[in-house]
Amino acid sequence: MNDLSNAPEGRRVLDVTIVMLDDGLSSTAVMPTEIFHSAGSLWNALHDEPAYPAFRVCTVSLQGATVRTPYGFGMIPAASVESIERSDIVIVPTSGLDLDLKLVENSALLPWLRRQHASGAYIVGVCMGAAYLAAAGLLDGRLATTHWAACGEMATRFPKVHWHPELFMTEDQRILCSGGVGASIDISLYLVEKFCGHDIAVQTAKALLLPMPRLMQSGYAVLPVSRAHDDPQIRAIEAWLQENFRKDVSIQQLAERVHMGARTFVRRFKSATGRLPAAYVQALRIEAAKTMLEHEDASVTVIAEAVGYLDLGFFRALFKRITGMTPGQYRAEFSPISVRGHAPPELHLIAGEALVGRC
Structure with missing residues (x-):
């Protein structure tokens, strides 16, 4: 977490840790990696201007080993989770639909997330990655969202969380969630804007040909009008x-x-x-x-x-x-x-x- 001498106005470069988990949709880890890596750099490079990277990105897995994807290729992280003592932002992506299996398989992640949040980090759950934040107890009594199709199961599994499936993003006391795979883009650009300002966020979005963050996912959802009942x-x-x-x-x-x-x-x-x-x-x-x-x-x-x-x-x-x-x-x-x-x-x-x- 060292400052870069050429950062504008003395802005500190923030450390972002992207967790990679087996069997998840790779874009929920890759898109945040590319967005944070590009912030303050890509737009400048496209315009032959000096680059002022806003974030320092590190990819990790539980043991530092290659992460498998559902479609046959592997992702090689830079480090293991435990090698990261302190991060400013932590991104937790999706990891497959079988939550019973995955929460056990990745249980070592939970105390690490609690330590990171206690140290001041912003913890982000992308799509069903929110399950790890909830399982760690970080979402109890707080606003949260996830993919609209998973919100019912999440509400049953984690009843202390205030789930809002109509929202693309939620933020509550340094705990953030985003709904759906594409919302990894929204939450990443939201954080770029939060820490670097609107201009840098817009430049990053334009350089990558991405839309600025959306707020609602209810337009994408096919939510039941009524819950199950016996009346x-x-x-x-x-x-x-x-x-x-x-x-x-x-x-x-x-x-x-x-x-x-x-x-x-x-x-x-x-x-x-x-x-x-x-x-x-x-x-x-x-x-x-x-x-x-x-x-x-x-x-x-x-x-x-x-x-x-x-x-x-x-x-x-x-x-x-x-x-x-x-x-x-x-x-x-x-x-x-x-x-x-x-x-x-x-x-x-x-x-x-x-x-x-x-x-």
Whole structure:
């Protein structure tokens, strides 16, 4: 953790330790390595300017041995975990889907993470790497996120953690999490901006042709509208709403369908589903809108009306609040090229040709 004499304004170069674990998606370790290594350097090199590296990156594995990947190649770290006494930032990537196996296999990592955090390090769990932070007790009582598809299992396994699957990133007392493989980019650029400022983060992103950090992953998720429960009357209402979510219906009307008073119905519905009835209907409508934006070229106004919203402004605001994107941004991200309508000319040409013999 020595200063570099040519660092601008006396900025200290920060030590980043990237943990590599067997059977994980390599990009969750490689992308942070490349981003931190590039910060303060790559943009400068592309513009023939002096480089001022902002971070010193070291890759490690538990024993310093080569790490295997699911697709047949190995990654050779620079050192072992225990050789790192103190780091400013620690990145923990994914390590395979079988958490029961992996948490045992990599259990030696947990006390090391606790020591690093106690020494002042920022500890980052990328995607399902958050499981190691939770298993180490670092996330108890704190905000966290992970891949949206894993959040249910994480919440069951680590109930003391405040999981937020709608978020790409969380930060709580030097503990950070990111959801999904691509969010390794978001969390790395976020930390570059946090420690080096917006200009360096933008330069790093531009040099690597990366987007600046996103905040929400709910636009990418296929989350269940309701959690599992055993209330047959509420299940009947859910089934009816899933067929009739476009209709405007009052709490009293819903309650009468299952012969309950309004207050009792609201209490039972929230207890069973985890949502108030209005929020449940909103979630159904937004999921329907997402599907239409992904597959149809209808205008946003038409889609809003089709899912039950005549007030376009309200629909846009609600859609962004729930997904983290405007309807237009969501369509640009997830619709087919034929719907987006802005494919490069060469792609239109290829799509129109018979590709016999090209493979």
